[in-house]
Amino acid sequence: MNKEEFxxxxxxxxxxxxxxxxISQETLGQELSLTRYSIVNIEKGKQQINVxxxxxxxxxxxxxxxxxxxxxxxxxxxxxxFGHSFNKSTLDSLKDFLDKEH
Numbered sequence: 001m002n003k004e005e006f007x008x009x010x011x012x013x014x015x016x017x018x019x020x021x022x023i024s025q026e027t028l029g030q031e032l033s034l035t036r037y038s039i040v041n042i043e044k045g046k047q048q049i050n051v052x053x054x055x056x057x058x059x060x061x062x063x064x065x066x067x068x069x070x071x072x073x074x075x076x077x078x079x080x081x082f083g084h085s086f087n088k089s090t091l092d093s094l095k096d097f098l099d100k101e102h
Contacts, residue, residue, distance in 0.1 A: 008045030015043040
């Protein structure tokens with residue numbers, strides 16, 4: 001998994017957990033002293049975050065930091081996360097979809 005793929009998977013995971021916790025992008029951004037636009041970019045994998053920001057996100061969402069990495073493995077060049085397998089083409093399609101969503 002390269003850095004771009006990692007950021008996409010991490011961002012998607014942050015988004016899924018945030019939505020489950022019913023916390024808005026704006027609220028998460030305010031808690032992190034970031035704009036909603038930054039949260040959108042983090043969740044799309046376009047903006048890399050540092051370890052401290054990830055730790056703060058875990059704290060705000062009330063999850064262990066490990067929750068962002070559970071179920072992420074590599075298998076034969078595909079990325080498998082939470083039971084979904086993604087090849088490079090699928091990840092590119094996902095990225096295009098997320099770009100159009102916001």
